[in-house]
Amino acid sequence: MSTAERAFAPRWPKIGAGLMGLALLMSLALVFFSLNREIIYEGIKINGIDVGGMSQQEAVNAVEAVMKPVLQREKLTLNYGGGTWEINLDGIGGTFSYYKAVEKAYGIGRDGNPMDRIKKIMDLKENGEEVELEFNFDALALRAFLERIDREISTPPVNATIRRAGEEFIVTPEVYGIGVDIDTTVDEIAADLRRMDFSPKQLVVETKIPEVTGQKLERISSRWSVFSTVFNTQSTGRSENLKIASTAIEGSVLKPGEEFSFNQVTGPRIAENGYQEAPVIFKGELVPGIGGGVCQVSSTLYNAVLYANLEIVERHNHTIPSAYVNMGQDATVVDKVLDFRFRNNTDGHIYIASWVSGNRIYAAIYGEEREEDIKVKIRTETVNVIEPVVETVIDPTLGVGEQVVEKEARKGYRVKTYRQVIINGEPQKEELLSSDYYKPENGLIRRGPDDISANTDVEEADTPA
Template sequence: MKKEKQNNKKRNLILLYIVIVLVLLGVGSYGISSVLKRDTIYEGIKIGKFDVSNMTKAEALNKIKGELEEDLAGKQMILRYEDKTYNVKITDLGFHYNYEKAVNEAYSIGREGNIVNKLKTIIDTKKYGKTLGLETSYDKNLINDLAHEISQDINLESKEAVFNFNGGKMHVTDEIVGRKVNTELLKQLIDENVYKLEDVDIPVEKIQPKATKAQLSRINGVIGQFSTSFKTSSSDRKENIRVAAKSIDGKLLMPGDNVSFNETTGPRSKQNGYKEANVILEGEFTPGTGGGVCQVSTTLYNALLSADVKVVERHPHSIPAKYVSYGQDAAVSFGSLDLKFRNDFDFPIYIHTKVSSDTIYIYIYGDLNTKNYNVKIDSELVEKIEPLVETILDNSLKPGEKVLQQAGRTGYKTKTYKSIIKNGKIVKKELLHSDYYKSRKYIYKIGPKVEEKIETSTEEAEE
């Protein structure tokens, strides 16, 4: 407390000294009043590099603004991407100086506090000087707009090369490499460069198309094929085969691509062009929409095996198909059984289908330089299962009468092998799968037994 009183006493003595000095200098009480009431900025004050001593606020504002506005007009940053250049004036970003705030602050120096504080500030400012900063600001929304405009100008959608197949002739179009500006990073770079005004490289990401001309040009021939006949089929079944075959024609698989037969051919509905024909349901031939599609999946399955394409899902029928060997069929049913495969090659593959009056052909195209070997599929009959016979007594039938209620069929157990043949020699052989086609028993209805007739002699009859 004692120390604080001493400081106050010392301060008052200093202020008294200042008043005495002013009086001695001839300012007097009237002079002090005129100094404090002047309408100009006190001596020793600068705004930035500009000395605004003894200027009115309007004069100071005109001086600073006149020089800096001309300087601002020439300030810009350059944004570049390849052959594109964008000259961006910082005034286009709403950049400006807060002239009024700086001038008002300069004018306020020496005009705050009591008379003693004002006089002390005026004297110190004149002796030691005081420099004020000049605040700046800009509109970040305009930076966002600029980044968006540049992106719209530079961005380019990528376009894949296209493999065209017409009458056995192959042609590949050029791909287009896409571009996409990283707008968030661009906004950050512009924002950080407002005061540096250095050249900026616009951040652009190249978007490589999945299919390029170099890749698709590797398709140079048939690497696998298969065909089956449907000569004895009904007209509706033939039409279903044509519809399903058309849906997979032209399918292109890039390396790593997976394909589902069911997804490609779609639901077996009349809206999709399928008609009613016999389908196999729980071992029975039953009328159903899409009968015959399984012949397409089976033909495709064998073409894929011939091309050595990876099959990841395949199912046998409940009874052997007549158009291929045992163990080489591929049953499909939309929503349950599917044929799925994947391109594990490092080149694309292309599927082409052709349907004649009674035969479906499926060709797998790819790189003959890489797939330079043949594939052979063999089926082995492991076991033949004869059908059982069951009889059911039916008293409504005539004695000894026999009626077939359920036709039986033989069952089979098979194994299917794949052999890789190169230069005429088998270099690899593997088991693809084991299949079991269940047998079905014969069921007969039979009438009651025939009673035996007993012959007797005349004497026995008389007795």
């Protein structure tokens, strides 16, 4: 090596080190300068989209330009049983959280002291960092989509049914239904959508179980009570009304806790429903009316319910005593005004039977075989007899001593009715069922004038001359 070479050789490493130091200082200066610039730092991406060096609004625009077509292109696809349903993401109110993601990207490298931030910014340039967009959707719109699918594929459950053949019962089994489990499907889809997993999904379908199953109805095997009343078959309109109402009741099944409404089950007493004209009680008088006689059906059923030891919810007595049941044991009904209602206060299903045979109408209650021997006694107590007032008026058109009963008088009553249950031979406390008032009906008699010949003589003797 020459003398000149030896003189310059040591300088090259020093110059190189100096240049590297200068470059580092310049880089640090640039990084330090960028600490306060309102841009997203280099190396940061949002869903693979490079937003480094952009302002927040520029980043929003850049990301939206790429991702907005995704909302129109991608679909939510649901599959079940060979069927497929699709809807565009914007059809469920789908949006990306552009501003939220950009705000997060902008915040990277802005925490800590200046040196910490410089280190982070330099690391970002070297290694980069990814920010994920969030996908949002309208849960109500998604539910509406699922409800439309449910209307297409759902099948309602069908309750088991029971019919009576004499004292035997024939049960038709229940049918299970299906339907979209909307809540579960929404939860499962939502989790995937928020991760921007737009792959096809499976509908979650649930089985719909009928309220009444054959297993429950098959337990109905025991007749708890039966009650009958007599009617006049010569009254054709009234007889037909009894049959119509009785047929409507036959086969009614009550679940535990369920109520029976006579008016609801038998329907409006109108000619369109087949009811005919027959005498009805109106303001204490018998007058023609559509549906006359159905109160005998409700009264017969009332007594069957009493003897079955079921709970009475609503019951009203007539204004006058009935010919077919004891006072305190009748149950009048009027459309939309007075109803007869009772509740199945047992743990099992009950079957209500009602039928006409000859000149009798029957009502019976059937249920599960009871573990205890239950008997029921009904007792009616007449608290007060109210005598009517009979008014007599003179009618000169009638002969002497002649009289006509214009209006029959009828006694009134106040009665109390009790029920006592006897369980396994042990009488239980008596229950007051009702306190009823049957209004008296005042009478009216028209009578001819008395023999007035004697009175005429007296009047003439007292007349001044």
